[in-house]
Amino acid sequence: MSGGFEINIRDLDAVYDVDIEKNVYVHAIDDVNLHIKRGEVLGIAGESGCGKSTLAKIVYGFVNPPLRVRKGSIIINAYDSEYDVISLSLEERRAKLWWRVISYIPQNAMNVLNPVMRVKDHFIELLRHRSPKADMEEVVKLIESTGLKKEVLNAYPHQLSGGMRQRIVMALALIFNPRVVIADEPTTAVDVVLQRGILQLLIEFQKKLNNTLIIITHDAGVHSMVADRVAVMYAGNIVEVSEINAVFERPLHPYTQGLINSLPRIGDKSTRVGLAGSPPDLRNPPAGCRFHPRCPFAMDICKREKPPFIEIEKDCFVACWLYTKG
Amino acid sequence: MISVVKRIMKIIKSDVKVYVGTLIFILLLIFALISFLAPSWHKAWYFLPRDQLPQLSSDPTYWLGTTTNGRSVFWSLARATLNSLIIGLVAATLAAHIGLILGILAGLRSGVIGAIIMMLADVFITIPPLPLHVVLVTIFKEYISLPLLGLIFVIPSSWAWPARQIRALVTSLREREFILTSLLSGNTTRRILLNEIFPYTFGWHLVNFLNTVLFAIGSEAGLAILGLSLMREDTLGMMIYWIIYFNPLYRGIWWWVIPPIVVLILIFVSLYLISTGLQDYFNLRFKR
Amino acid sequence: MKTIYYFFLRIITFILTILLSFTLIFIILQFVPASIVELLIASYRSKGQYYDPKAIIELRERLYELFGLGGNIVDQYFRFLNRFVLLEFGSSLIAFPTPVKEIIALRLPWTVGLLSITAIISWIMGNILGVLASERSSAISRTLRAIAVTLYPIPYYIFALVLIFIFSYLIPLFPLIGGITTVSPSLTIYDMVYLIKSSILPALSIIIVSGFGWWFLSSSSLAQVVQNEDFYKFAILRGLSSNLILKRYTLRNVILPQITALGLALGGIFSGALLVEVVFAYPGLGYLLYRAILGGDIPTTLGILSLSVIGVSAATLILDLIYPLLDPRVRHR
Numbered sequence: 001m002s003g004g005f006e007i008n009i010r011d012l013d014a015v016y017d018v019d020i021e022k023n024v025y026v027h028a029i030d031d032v033n034l035h036i037k038r039g040e041v042l043g044i045a046g047e048s049g050c051g052k053s054t055l056a057k058i059v060y061g062f063v064n065p066p067l068r069v070r071k072g073s074i075i076i077n078a079y080d081s082e083y084d085v086i087s088l089s090l091e092e093r094r095a096k097l098w099w100r101v102i103s104y105i106p107q108n109a110m111n112v113l114n115p116v117m118r119v120k121d122h123f124i125e126l127l128r129h130r131s132p133k134a135d136m137e138e139v140v141k142l143i144e145s146t147g148l149k150k151e152v153l154n155a156y157p158h159q160l161s162g163g164m165r166q167r168i169v170m171a172l173a174l175i176f177n178p179r180v181v182i183a184d185e186p187t188t189a190v191d192v193v194l195q196r197g198i199l200q201l202l203i204e205f206q207k208k209l210n211n212t213l214i215i216i217t218h219d220a221g222v223h224s225m226v227a228d229r230v231a232v233m234y235a236g237n238i239v240e241v242s243e244i245n246a247v248f249e250r251p252l253h254p255y256t257q258g259l260i261n262s263l264p265r266i267g268d269k270s271t272r273v274g275l276a277g278s279p280p281d282l283r284n285p286p287a288g289c290r291f292h293p294r295c296p297f298a299m300d301i302c303k304r305e306k307p308p309f310i311e312i313e314k315d316c317f318v319a320c321w322l323y324t325k326g
Numbered sequence: 327m328i329s330v331v332k333r334i335m336k337i338i339k340s341d342v343k344v345y346v347g348t349l350i351f352i353l354l355l356i357f358a359l360i361s362f363l364a365p366s367w368h369k370a371w372y373f374l375p376r377d378q379l380p381q382l383s384s385d386p387t388y389w390l391g392t393t394t395n396g397r398s399v400f401w402s403l404a405r406a407t408l409n410s411l412i413i414g415l416v417a418a419t420l421a422a423h424i425g426l427i428l429g430i431l432a433g434l435r436s437g438v439i440g441a442i443i444m445m446l447a448d449v450f451i452t453i454p455p456l457p458l459h460v461v462l463v464t465i466f467k468e469y470i471s472l473p474l475l476g477l478i479f480v481i482p483s484s485w486a487w488p489a490r491q492i493r494a495l496v497t498s499l500r501e502r503e504f505i506l507t508s509l510l511s512g513n514t515t516r517r518i519l520l521n522e523i524f525p526y527t528f529g530w531h532l533v534n535f536l537n538t539v540l541f542a543i544g545s546e547a548g549l550a551i552l553g554l555s556l557m558r559e560d561t562l563g564m565m566i567y568w569i570i571y572f573n574p575l576y577r578g579i580w581w582w583v584i585p586p587i588v589v590l591i592l593i594f595v596s597l598y599l600i601s602t603g604l605q606d607y608f609n610l611r612f613k614r
Numbered sequence: 615m616k617t618i619y620y621f622f623l624r625i626i627t628f629i630l631t632i633l634l635s636f637t638l639i640f641i642i643l644q645f646v647p648a649s650i651v652e653l654l655i656a657s658y659r660s661k662g663q664y665y666d667p668k669a670i671i672e673l674r675e676r677l678y679e680l681f682g683l684g685g686n687i688v689d690q691y692f693r694f695l696n697r698f699v700l701l702e703f704g705s706s707l708i709a710f711p712t713p714v715k716e717i718i719a720l721r722l723p724w725t726v727g728l729l730s731i732t733a734i735i736s737w738i739m740g741n742i743l744g745v746l747a748s749e750r751s752s753a754i755s756r757t758l759r760a761i762a763v764t765l766y767p768i769p770y771y772i773f774a775l776v777l778i779f780i781f782s783y784l785i786p787l788f789p790l791i792g793g794i795t796t797v798s799p800s801l802t803i804y805d806m807v808y809l810i811k812s813s814i815l816p817a818l819s820i821i822i823v824s825g826f827g828w829w830f831l832s833s834s835s836l837a838q839v840v841q842n843e844d845f846y847k848f849a850i851l852r853g854l855s856s857n858l859i860l861k862r863y864t865l866r867n868v869i870l871p872q873i874t875a876l877g878l879a880l881g882g883i884f885s886g887a888l889l890v891e892v893v894f895a896y897p898g899l900g901y902l903l904y905r906a907i908l909g910g911d912i913p914t915t916l917g918i919l920s921l922s923v924i925g926v927s928a929a930t931l932i933l934d935l936i937y938p939l940l941d942p943r944v945r946h947r
Binding site for chain 1: 843844845847848849850851852853854855858862863866867870940941942943946
C-alpha cells in the first residue's frame with residue numbers, strides 16, 4: 001500500500017432545500033477549500049449550525065435530499081487511487097469508499113447498534129458483506145485492543161454500558177483499517193471520564209494505524225487535547241485553519257479571537273467576554289463577509305465583498321479582509 | 327364561538343384526509359336527515375310494488391327502486407343511515423367519556439386504583455366482542471331498543487381501548503418535565519389537568535370517539551346479520567339482514583344490495599379518514 | 615432463569631384473565647330479572663321446532679342456575695365457573711340431546727383452521743409489504759397506502775358481501791348460495807379441493823382487509839419510525855446493502871411491536887371471522903352461533919362465548935410466549 005493519502009476539498013458549495021419551487025434554501029456550505037494530509041488529526045470547530053456536521057457528511061459522501069451539493073469537488077487520494085466523492089454514484093461510494101477508505105463515527109454513538117443483533121453479528125455482517133470470509137480473529141484482537149473483553153461480542157447492545165458501546169462502535173469503524181476516520185461530536189452528551197477514554201482511544205488507534213482523524217466538535221478543550229490542526233467554521237465558511245497552538249495563542253480571525261477569549265483559563269480570573277449577537281439565518285446570509293455584523297473590526301469592504309481564503313504561512317489560512325494587503 | 331368554528335375549519339382544511347372525510351360524512355348526514363321527510367307509510371311492507379328498478383322522478387321514493395318486501399330502498403336507506411348513526415353516537419358518547427375518565431384516573435393515580443382499572447381494561451379487551459354482544463342481546467331481547475343497544479356495546483371493550491390509550495398518554499405526560507415544573511410552581515392538580523393535560527387528551531379523545539362510533543355501527547351490523555338487531559327498525563345492519571334473508575341477488579335485484587353496502591363503506595371510510603387525519607394533525611402539533 | 619419466571623408469570627396471567635372474564639360475565643348476568651328465563655324458554659318454544667319436554671326441564675334448571683336465580687351466590691359462582699371453564703352446558707337445544715361440548719368440538723376445527731391461516735398470512739404479508747413500501751416514497755407506495763386506508767375500517771363481513779357481489783354475481787366464479795354440505799370432510803382429493811374452494815372467499819375477505827389494510831398500514835408507519843432511529847442511519851453509513859437493512863434492521867424491529875399488536879387485535883379478528891362464516895355459511899363456530907340464535911339455543915350460545923374467551927386468551931398466551939424468542943431485550947435483562 002502506497003503511503004500517499006490526501007483529501008482535497010475545492011470550492012465546495014452545498015445547500016439544504018427548503019422549498020425547491022420558490023428557490024428557498026439554507027446556504028449551509030459556502031466556498032469551502034481544505035486540504036487534509038495523511039496522518040494528521042484535524043479538528044473542525046465552530047458553534048451549532050455552522051455547518052461542520054454537514055461538511056463531514058459531504059466529505060463522507062452521505063448526501064441525501066434536502067441536502068444538495070451545488071458546486072465543488074472532494075477528491076480523496078488513497079491506495080494509489082483517486083476518488084471523486086461528489087461524482088461517484090451511491091453504489092460506487094458504498095462499494096469502494098464507505099468503511100474501506102473512509103469511516104464515520106456518528107454522534108450519539110451509544111445508540112447506533114441494532115438492538116436485536118448481537119455485537120459479533122454487527123462485525124460478521126460487515127465482514128461477510130465486504131470480504132469473502134469472516135475473520136473473527138481480527139475482530140477479537142480489535143475488540144481487545146479497545147480495552148474490552150472478548151465476551152462482549154456475544155452480548156446484545158442493551159446489556160452493555162454506554163462507554164462499552166462507544167468503544168464497539170469505534171472498533172466497527174476501524175475494522176477495515178480505513179485511511180481516514182471522521183468522528184462527529186464524539187464527546188458530546190458524555191461525561192468527562194468517558195470523554196477522556198474515548199479521545200485516548202481515538203488517538204491511540206490513529207497513531208497505531210497511521211490514519212487521518214477528522215474530529216468535529218464545538219468543544220475547544222477536545223481540540224486542544226487531540227488536534228494537530230484546527231479548521232474554524234462560521235456560518236458555512238471556513239474562516240481560519242491553523243496549527244493547534246497557533247489557534248490558541250495567536251488566533252487570526254476575529255471570530256476565532258472571540259472564541260478563544262471566551263474560554264476559561266486556569267489562573268485567569270478576569271471576566272470572560274463573549275461575542276455579541278448570534279449567527280445569521282442561512283436562508284438569508286448577510287452580504288460580503290458573513291461575520292461582519294458581529295465583527296468588532298468590520299470595515300466597509302467587509303460589508304460588500306467576501307474575503308478571500310488566504311494562505312498566511314504554510315498550511316495556515318484565514319478568510320478576513322484584515323489580512324490582505326491594500 | 328366564531329374562533330372555535332374558525333379553528334375547526336382550519337383543522338379540516340389542513341389535511342386532505344380530514345377534508346375528504348368530513349365532506350363525505352356531511353353528505354351522509356344530510357342523507358340521514360332527509361329521512362325525516364319520509365312519507366308516513368314508508369315503513370309498511372308490501373305497500374309499494376315489489377322489485378322495481380330505480381327510476382329518476384320528482385319523487386325520491388323510486389330513486390333507488392323497491393325491495394322484495396315492497397319498500398322504497400331510498401327511504402329505508404335514509405332512515406337506516408340515521409338510526410345507525412344514532413346507535414354509534416350513543417355508544418361512542420358513553421364509551422369514549424367513560425374511557426377518558428378512567429384513563430385519566432388510571433394515569434394520574436398509578437397505585438392500586440390504576441392497576442385495577444388497567445387490569446379490567448385488559449381483560450375486557452381480550453374478550454371477543456361479538457359473542458358477548460350476542461349473549462347480552464339475547465338475554466335482554468325483550469327490552470331491546472336503540473339506546474339500549476348502544477349501551478350494550480359500551481359494556482365490553484369499547485371503553486377499554488380509549489381508557490388504555492388515554493392512560494398511556496397521561497402517564498407519559500406525567501413524566502414530562504413541564505408537568506413537574508407546573509407542580510413545583512404551585513399549580514393545583516385540577517389546574518394542571520385543565521391547562522396542561524387536557525389539550526393533549528382532547529385530540530385523542532376525539533379520535534377515540536370517532537373510532538367507537540365506527541365500532542358500534544359495525545357491531546350493530548354484525549348482530550343484525552345474526553338476526554339480533556332491532557327487527558322493527560331500519561338500520562343499516564337490518565337492511566343487510568333482509569338482503570341475506572330474501573337473497574335478491576339471486577334474482578338479479580342489485581339495487582337493493584349495493585346501496586346499503588356502499589353507505590356502510592362510506593361511513594366507515596369517512597369517519598376513519600377524519601380520525602386518521604386528526605391523529606396526524608395532533609401528532610404534528612405536539613411533536614414540535 | 616429469568617425466562618422461566620416470565621413463562622410462569624404469563625401462564626398465571628392467562629388463567630387469571632380467563633377467571634376474571636368469566637367472573638365479569640357472571641356479574642353482568644346477575645342483572646337478569648327472573649322473568650327473562652321464562653321469556654327465553656318461551657322464545658325457544660316459539661321457534662316452531664319440535665321440542666323435547668325433557669329439554670325444557672333441563673333448560674329451565676340450567677338457566678336458573680346460570681343466571682343466579684336459585685341457591686346461594688357462592689355456590690352458584692363456583693358452579694358457574696365450572697360450567698364455563700369445562701364447557702359443561704349440558705345438551706344443546708338445536709341438536710338435542712347432543713351435548714353442547716360435542717357440537718362445538720365438531721365445528722371448532724373449521725374456525726381454528728380458517729382463523730389461524732388467515733391471521734398468519736395476513737400478518738406476515740402485511741408486515742413485509744408495509745416494510746417494502748416504506749422505503750420508496752414512489753407513486754406505487756402512496757397508492758398502496760391510500761388503498762390500505764380505504765380497506766382498513768371496513769369490517770370483514772362487509773367486504774365479504776362485496777366479494778360475493780363481484781365473484782358470484784358479476785363474474786360467476788364461486789357459487790352464490792349454499793355453503794359447504796359435509797361437516798367432516800374426508801381426506802379424499804375431491805373433498806380437499808372442495809374444502810379449499812369453499813374457503814377461498816372467506817379467507818380472502820379476512821386476508822385482504824386485515825393484511826392489506828391494518829397490518830400493511832401499521833407496518834409501514836412503524837417502518838418509518840425505525841428509519842428515523844440512529845441505528846438505522848448508522849447501518850446506511852456503513853454501506854450495507856438495502857436488502858440487508860430491510861431484513862435485519864427494519865423488518866426485525868417492526869415485527870416486535872406488531873406481535874404485541876396482534877395479541878391485542880385477536881378479539882376483533884375473531885369476531886370478524888365469525889361473521890364472515892355466517893355470510894358464507896362456512897360450517898365453523900360462526901355459523902353454529904347463527905343457527906343457535908335462530909333456534910333460541912342459549913346453552914350453545916353461552917358455550918360459544920366461553921370457548922371464545924378461552925380460545926382468544928390461549929392465542930394471546932402463545933403470542934406472549936413467542937415474543938421473548940424474538941426480542942432479546944426481554945430475554946436477557
